[in-house]
Amino acid sequence: MTDDTSTKGTGTESGADTDDFAWTEPEPSSGDAGAKAREWVGQLQAMIENLATLAAPVAKEIGAKAAELAALAGDKAGPVARKAAEVTGEAGQKLAVKSREFATELRRDVASTKTGIEGAESSGEDEHTPAGVA
Secondary structure (H helix, E strand, O other): OOOOOOOOOOOHHHHHOOOOOOOOOHHHHHHHHHHHHHHHHHHHHHHHHHHHHHHHHHHHHHHHHHHHHHHHHHHHHHHHHHHHHHHHHHHHHHHHHHHHHHHHHHHHHHHHHHHHHHHHHHHOOOOOOOOOOO
16 A cells, blocks of 8 residues: 555546546536635625625614613503502402401300300300310
């Protein structure tokens, strides 16, 4: 596996004198394809840059409109949130009053039950109450 570096050929000289090949111009076509590809990439890059340049003001306008809509939503949501907080506060106060009344009623019932049981025991009645009720 030794390479002889003394004889370098381009490939077109060795096959140019023989009729083995019908077409012997691969290098210019591959170079042409590479140049064509670079040209397309350059055109594509230029189109992208132009699009970015033209789209920047539109993107800024869209961002400004979004900011305006957010500000408007905040303006409209403020009074609604304030009203919701007031209604929630009022409902909480009503619930607290009803809970206190309910607790008072339960204590009153427990007190009357204890009074009834004590009165029955002192009168000598044999009344059995379930465990934990009295």
